[in-house]
Amino acid sequence: MRTDTMADKYQAFNFRTLDRLLNFLSTENISANASKLITSIGIPLAALGVFLMLWSVLAAQVQTSLGVLPGPAKVWEQMMTLVDEHQAEREKEAAFFERQEKRNATKLASNPDAQVKIRPYTGQATFFDQIWTSLLTVATGFIIASLIAIPIGILTGMSQTLYTAFNPIIQLFKPISPLAWLPIVTMVVSAVYVSKDPMFAKSFLTSAITVTLCCLWPTIINTAVGVSSVDKDLINVSRVLRLPWLTRTVKIILPSSIPMMFTGLRLSLGIGWMVLIAAEMLAQNPGLGKFVWDEFQNGSSNSLARIMVAVLVIGFIGFLLDRGMLMLQRRFSWDKSAVLR
Amino acid sequence: MHEQNHLELTSVTIDFPTDKGPFRALDKVNLKIRKSEFISLIGHSGCGKSTVLNIVAGLNRATEGGVILNGKEVVEPGPERAVVFQHHSLLPWLSAYENIELGVKQVFRGKKSKAEMREWIEHNLDLVHMTHARDKRPDEISGGMKQRVGIARALAMQPEVLLMDEPFGALDALTRARLQDSLMEIHAALGNTVIMITHDVDEAVLLSDRIVMMTNGPAATIGEVLHIDLERPRKRLVLADDPQYNHYRSEVLKFLYERQKQPGENDGQAQTEAPDASEPEKTAELRVVSA
Numbered sequence: 001m002r003t004d005t006m007a008d009k010y011q012a013f014n015f016r017t018l019d020r021l022l023n024f025l026s027t028e029n030i031s032a033n034a035s036k037l038i039t040s041i042g043i044p045l046a047a048l049g050v051f052l053m054l055w056s057v058l059a060a061q062v063q064t065s066l067g068v069l070p071g072p073a074k075v076w077e078q079m080m081t082l083v084d085e086h087q088a089e090r091e092k093e094a095a096f097f098e099r100q101e102k103r104n105a106t107k108l109a110s111n112p113d114a115q116v117k118i119r120p121y122t123g124q125a126t127f128f129d130q131i132w133t134s135l136l137t138v139a140t141g142f143i144i145a146s147l148i149a150i151p152i153g154i155l156t157g158m159s160q161t162l163y164t165a166f167n168p169i170i171q172l173f174k175p176i177s178p179l180a181w182l183p184i185v186t187m188v189v190s191a192v193y194v195s196k197d198p199m200f201a202k203s204f205l206t207s208a209i210t211v212t213l214c215c216l217w218p219t220i221i222n223t224a225v226g227v228s229s230v231d232k233d234l235i236n237v238s239r240v241l242r243l244p245w246l247t248r249t250v251k252i253i254l255p256s257s258i259p260m261m262f263t264g265l266r267l268s269l270g271i272g273w274m275v276l277i278a279a280e281m282l283a284q285n286p287g288l289g290k291f292v293w294d295e296f297q298n299g300s301s302n303s304l305a306r307i308m309v310a311v312l313v314i315g316f317i318g319f320l321l322d323r324g325m326l327m328l329q330r331r332f333s334w335d336k337s338a339v340l341r
Numbered sequence: 342m343h344e345q346n347h348l349e350l351t352s353v354t355i356d357f358p359t360d361k362g363p364f365r366a367l368d369k370v371n372l373k374i375r376k377s378e379f380i381s382l383i384g385h386s387g388c389g390k391s392t393v394l395n396i397v398a399g400l401n402r403a404t405e406g407g408v409i410l411n412g413k414e415v416v417e418p419g420p421e422r423a424v425v426f427q428h429h430s431l432l433p434w435l436s437a438y439e440n441i442e443l444g445v446k447q448v449f450r451g452k453k454s455k456a457e458m459r460e461w462i463e464h465n466l467d468l469v470h471m472t473h474a475r476d477k478r479p480d481e482i483s484g485g486m487k488q489r490v491g492i493a494r495a496l497a498m499q500p501e502v503l504l505m506d507e508p509f510g511a512l513d514a515l516t517r518a519r520l521q522d523s524l525m526e527i528h529a530a531l532g533n534t535v536i537m538i539t540h541d542v543d544e545a546v547l548l549s550d551r552i553v554m555m556t557n558g559p560a561a562t563i564g565e566v567l568h569i570d571l572e573r574p575r576k577r578l579v580l581a582d583d584p585q586y587n588h589y590r591s592e593v594l595k596f597l598y599e600r601q602k603q604p605g606e607n608d609g610q611a612q613t614e615a616p617d618a619s620e621p622e623k624t625a626e627l628r629v630v631s632a
Binding site for chain 2: 231233234236237239240241242243247251252255256334335
């Protein structure tokens with residue numbers, strides 16, 4: 001009997017401690033989760049807060065000829081204005097087409113044989129139209145560059161002779177600033193691209209080609225490095241199997257250089273986006289670069305805030321483009337373990 | 342024992358060009374190997390074991406002398422001399438099945454139908470007990486499993502000679518033992534000629550018909566050849582207490598640690614290292630203790 005009660009007591013005690021322990025653990029868990037949350041979201045938020053505060057305090061100290069350097073609040077306000085302008089423009093456009101349709105309808109009603117004209121809307125390009133133009137331009141330039149650079153990279157990676165031949169040219173052209181290319185590209189485009197009914201505007205081509213010229217090099221170099229540094233054992237495997245040249249290239253060399261190729265493509269796209277803004281400013285391609293330039297020339301009291309909106313949007317789009325390439329890389333690369341930054 | 346020369350290395354010598362003139366890695370290696378024989382190459386690091394294997398594989402060409410397989414000189418790599426590499430060398434973007442398929446498609450093009458090829462690949466996966474990992478990629482399976490797939494890939498080429506460069510060197514002791522047992526089974530069943538490089542004295546004695554012991558480089562050559570007359574199939578637990586087995590082991594150990602000291606112990610003689618000298622080899626020593 002006595003031992004039984006002892007055991008009971010012991011058991012009860014044990015359960016209580018267990019309970020307490022579990023409680024302790026769970027609160028521990030919560031606090032651990034909370035601290036994880038704080039580090040993953042809280043710290044970046046705090047840093048952003050500090051940045052905004054410093055911005056608004058420091059910007060207020062700078063007096064320019066266009067007024068005080070705008071702080072975050074002013075920039076936000078202009079952002080909203082740009083959205084409103086865009087919506088107003090869209091409404092105007094819709095109204096324009098509605099009027100045109102009505103006019104044409106009444107014309108046709110009175111005379112079924114009448115020739116109706118459908119005129120395009122020629123309103124002002126809004127900020128968001130300009131973003132779209134910029135994206136289209138950078139995509140064109142980047143795709144052309146990739147189509148040229150990847151084959152060249154593969155060939156130079158596979159052949160030491162070609163590498164020796166191309167390397168000095170690559171090294172020479174790689175560090176050239178887009179601003180140096182632009183006058184040459186502009187002249188060549190206006191000399192060569194002569195058409196009565198041009199499919200693309202000259203400014204678009206000039207900007208896209210300038211982007212291409214600056215996008216080529218990282219892709220060429222990284223692809224060549226990826227192709228030339230295929231694991232020697234894998235090459236030996238293909239030699240033992242006597243794989244024909246094409247099979248070896250397609251089955252072994254290309255897949256194993258894909259991670260490096262994507263590194264090159266990501267670098268290229270980043271450079272391309274930076275180059276584009278400068279190219280658009282000078283070539284007057286109706287994109288973000290032109291927006292910045294026009295606002296600068298405009299010199300109203302809101303100009304600086306509007307330019308800052310553009311700067312932030314440029315940064316944000318650049319970030320999204322990089323993420324997009326990263327997602328493509330994850331999709332196409334076999335090397336899932338690679339650290340993707 | 343009828344002497345039929347299947348694979349013959351005659352006076353194989355190789356010089357590697359260096360900045361200080363040619364470096365002689367191998368000097369007059371002579372070896373005659375019968376069909377289905379299991380040969381181990383053992384020696385200290387940098388003695389050119391891998392170079393011998395690469396020359397037989399056709400990956401390197403001998404400067405003088407040469408290799409003859411079935412009356413034909415070896416001048417280039419080929420699937421009849423399949424290689425199992427030390428670091429598995431599977432294509433990381435292909436599954437186990439696809440890795441083997443790459444070789445099978447190449448070797449049996451026009452000789453096997455698609456269905457026959459599939460059956461043959463699956464048969465080889467089964468041979469190394471890897472059917473369950475058929476669709477796994479190399480980064481999803483363990484080191485031992487990768488090496489099994491590597492062996493299956495080599496076997497699937499139906500090679501006459503299987504060349505293995507320290508195939509189990511990177512594996513833990515238990516996995517290594519299991520794979521050695523698998524290899525003995527496969528060798529008994531298929532009867533390929535095998536040349537295997539190893540640093541493991543026990544492995545060499547357990548698996549081989551002959552152990553070829555190489556002198557230290559530079560200008561390395563064959564020092565001694567030890568015939569292992571142990572009945573097959575061999576069981577590692579039975580052999581552990583076998584006096585003959587232990588005699589063979591001590592023969593190899595004596596060669597390695599008395600007649601051929603580690604390079605560096607005989608002061609400064611072997612400063613230039615052969616191209617395959619990579620890691621300092623303490624493994625053989627450790628294994629003696631653990632055995």
